[in-house]
Amino acid sequence: xxxxxxxxxxxxxxxxxxxxxxxxxxxxxxxxxxxxxxxxxxxxxxxxxxxxxxxxxxxxxxxxxxxxxxxxxxxxxxxxxxxxxxxxxxxxxxxxxxxxxxxxxxxxxxxxxxxxxxxxxxxxxxxxxxxxxxxxxxxxxxxxxxxxxxxxxxxxxx
Amino acid sequence: xxxxxxxxxxxxxxxxxxxxxxxxxxxxxxxxxxxxxxxxxxxxxxxxxxxxxxxxxxxxxxxxxxxxxxxxxxxxxxxxxxxxxxxxxxxxxxxxxxxxxxxxxxxxxxxxxxxxxxxxxxxxxxxxxxxxxxxxxxxxxxxxxxxxxxxxxxxxxxxxxxxxxxxxxxxxxxxxxxxxxxxxxxxxxxxxxxxxxxxxxxxxxxxxxxxxxxxxxxxxxxxxxxxxxxxxxxxxxxxxxxxxxxxxxxxxxxxxxxxxxxxxxxxxxxxxxxxxxxxxxxxxxxxxxxxxxxxxxxxxxxxxxxxxxxxxxxxxxxxxxxxxxxxxxxxxxxxxxxxxxxxxxxxxxxxxxxxxxxxxxxxxxxxxxxxxxxxxxxxxxxxxxxxxxxxxxxxxxxxxxxxxxxxxxxxxxxxxxxxxxxxxxxxxxxxxxxxxxxxxxxxx
Amino acid sequence: xxxxxxxxxxxxxxxxxxxxxxxxxxxxxxxxxxxxxxxxxxxxxxxxxxxxxxxxxxxxxxxxxxxxxxxxxxxxxxxxxxxxxxxxxxxxxxxxxxxxxxxxxxxxxxxxxxxxxxxxxxxxxxxxxxxxxxxxxxxxxxxxxxxxxxxxxxxxxxxxxxxxxx
Numbered sequence: 001x002x003x004x005x006x007x008x009x010x011x012x013x014x015x016x017x018x019x020x021x022x023x024x025x026x027x028x029x030x031x032x033x034x035x036x037x038x039x040x041x042x043x044x045x046x047x048x049x050x051x052x053x054x055x056x057x058x059x060x061x062x063x064x065x066x067x068x069x070x071x072x073x074x075x076x077x078x079x080x081x082x083x084x085x086x087x088x089x090x091x092x093x094x095x096x097x098x099x100x101x102x103x104x105x106x107x108x109x110x111x112x113x114x115x116x117x118x119x120x121x122x123x124x125x126x127x128x129x130x131x132x133x134x135x136x137x138x139x140x141x142x143x144x145x146x147x148x149x150x151x152x153x154x155x156x157x158x
Numbered sequence: 159x160x161x162x163x164x165x166x167x168x169x170x171x172x173x174x175x176x177x178x179x180x181x182x183x184x185x186x187x188x189x190x191x192x193x194x195x196x197x198x199x200x201x202x203x204x205x206x207x208x209x210x211x212x213x214x215x216x217x218x219x220x221x222x223x224x225x226x227x228x229x230x231x232x233x234x235x236x237x238x239x240x241x242x243x244x245x246x247x248x249x250x251x252x253x254x255x256x257x258x259x260x261x262x263x264x265x266x267x268x269x270x271x272x273x274x275x276x277x278x279x280x281x282x283x284x285x286x287x288x289x290x291x292x293x294x295x296x297x298x299x300x301x302x303x304x305x306x307x308x309x310x311x312x313x314x315x316x317x318x319x320x321x322x323x324x325x326x327x328x329x330x331x332x333x334x335x336x337x338x339x340x341x342x343x344x345x346x347x348x349x350x351x352x353x354x355x356x357x358x359x360x361x362x363x364x365x366x367x368x369x370x371x372x373x374x375x376x377x378x379x380x381x382x383x384x385x386x387x388x389x390x391x392x393x394x395x396x397x398x399x400x401x402x403x404x405x406x407x408x409x410x411x412x413x414x415x416x417x418x419x420x421x422x423x424x425x426x427x428x429x430x431x432x433x434x435x436x437x438x439x440x441x442x443x444x445x446x447x448x449x450x451x452x453x454x455x456x457x458x459x460x461x462x463x464x465x466x467x468x469x470x471x472x473x474x475x476x477x478x479x480x481x482x483x484x485x486x487x488x489x490x491x492x493x494x495x496x497x498x499x500x501x502x503x504x505x506x507x508x509x510x511x512x513x514x515x516x517x518x519x520x521x522x523x524x525x526x527x528x529x530x531x532x533x534x535x536x537x538x539x540x541x542x543x544x545x546x547x548x549x550x551x552x553x554x555x556x557x558x559x560x561x562x563x564x565x566x567x568x569x570x571x572x573x574x575x576x577x578x579x580x581x582x583x584x585x586x587x588x589x590x591x592x593x594x595x596x597x598x599x600x601x602x
Numbered sequence: 603x604x605x606x607x608x609x610x611x612x613x614x615x616x617x618x619x620x621x622x623x624x625x626x627x628x629x630x631x632x633x634x635x636x637x638x639x640x641x642x643x644x645x646x647x648x649x650x651x652x653x654x655x656x657x658x659x660x661x662x663x664x665x666x667x668x669x670x671x672x673x674x675x676x677x678x679x680x681x682x683x684x685x686x687x688x689x690x691x692x693x694x695x696x697x698x699x700x701x702x703x704x705x706x707x708x709x710x711x712x713x714x715x716x717x718x719x720x721x722x723x724x725x726x727x728x729x730x731x732x733x734x735x736x737x738x739x740x741x742x743x744x745x746x747x748x749x750x751x752x753x754x755x756x757x758x759x760x761x762x763x764x765x766x767x768x
Binding site: 020033037044048056121 | 199200225259260261263264267270271272274275277278465466469470473474476477480481483484487488490491500
């Protein structure tokens, strides 16, 4: 800073100058600490995110399974193998249907069939979150789902 | 010579500065942006303060005692910094958050799994909010013990009480927004307190939560309060509060040497005019028009009692702000803001505790009649604080000359602290006495 | 004495540097925080059926992915509906067998290659592959369309244009 006098300004006591400089050193320390904080978090973030996603999926799957047993199993089968309603544990169904589509199907139901609307918004009993939990549970079946070409028919006894 | 003339003259603008930077600083473009000559002379510093928008919050010169951290512990300033941090992090959160019962909780999870720095921003927002409640409260305590609420600052104390209440309202409305079990039940317990007010209790509660139980309309109401109404109110009152602090000359001036004995040591040394440039105090600053009439800088006081705000106070403030930011960032990196399961009106978690700053109130409620504990006592406490500067007519600011006020306040303060600590740390399910070393039921 | 920087000068330079670093960190944080969310693995791939479903010279629209699947002489393409010019939805003109943008008059042939108009290039495409006999479109990655003048899969207009009738 060429405009500064090389020596402390003569109109202020040296002690004041010294304490100002002490503060400036602390300021530098804090600035570096702040930058270090951002970097530290950025380094940890991918791990934290993966862990959060894993634990979130795990808890959603668990809750979703309970919800499924309580509300869906009667028509779709205990292990989603199908009943009076379509087979959900089917490669054909799970591959072709996105999470958003499933969410809509469960929330709004299928008119002209026995599938009612489940979401509170459509007169059902479940919150968006609960529907999402069921979707997460069903999505978790996908890797081991068998091929059931006639999944739409379910396993209706009649 | 008018102020404008000084600002537009070429005098002292990098005249002795060689090379490219000198030419840059002398250029018209540079000088149209930075209008003040940046000279490290008394006049240069005065002009920097005078012609800079940001430095206009500060006077050009301040009493030297303002530089001492031990006077205020900078608690008021730290509160302001925390508020700024909350504004910034809050803005980021607004880009992600939807105030809807169906979406809010999912957005909280998205912060964790999908938004860059999302969880950090939420952590910092939450820890800053808790810290702000604490620091604003400590600021009030410090102002009381310094006697800084006395004439002419009576009404600024009242503004301070308003700011404390607004801070609590901020924290409480924000508490609901994640829409998890913690939020839902803390706010359920909190808003049910209102019901105990006779006559107006029920309508007020209905107005607050927009129905007879907490739901979508509550979430939207709390959101609107949290991001629009309260910030506007707080910024306005904070502006007046700070403006008055400046007008009243920052720190309280000790009438005589008492509780602050270092004054006695510091003053004579500072009064030695050996290093003072005589022309500075001969009115030169005032002749330039930096101050055109009697003001704080021209008060009759020992010549050496004042220092330039820029750089001394400004640098200290910046350092304190950076330190505060570093602390909340460290907290945010180290500790994650809690997120329990989705709010479920059918399952009450045990214990259902109000946020910690209301835990003292909840503790009172477990001991007394709801009307007394939930309404009369807090209302009386707030009223007592509001009228304090008008009831306490004793002009002394030293503790030894105001024993009654200090004793009463200290008793009330310790009661409040004990109740809060008991309510926060020592209560478990069913409000049973469970020490924190047996089971940790504290949730922030 | 003149050349040696004073302590204050060093500190001031340090503050400027530190402030710059901090601004950089804050700017990067802002960028990361406001970057759009990646859609994730699920939902990016859309099955559109077997290749035999698409007759040569035909175009089929898929609303869920906002793209067309075309069969330009046994070359299959998944074309984004978005015009590279200014983002209008490009409709398929049955009479000419070409894509003709009503907004500003860009015309693309069946393979989405540029024919005329203000568009800077041909229509953008998605990756498509055959998985278990089915065509699968990956909407995760959009590939910029071929440059103007590309005529690799050129199909001439089979009839009158839908544009400029009025």
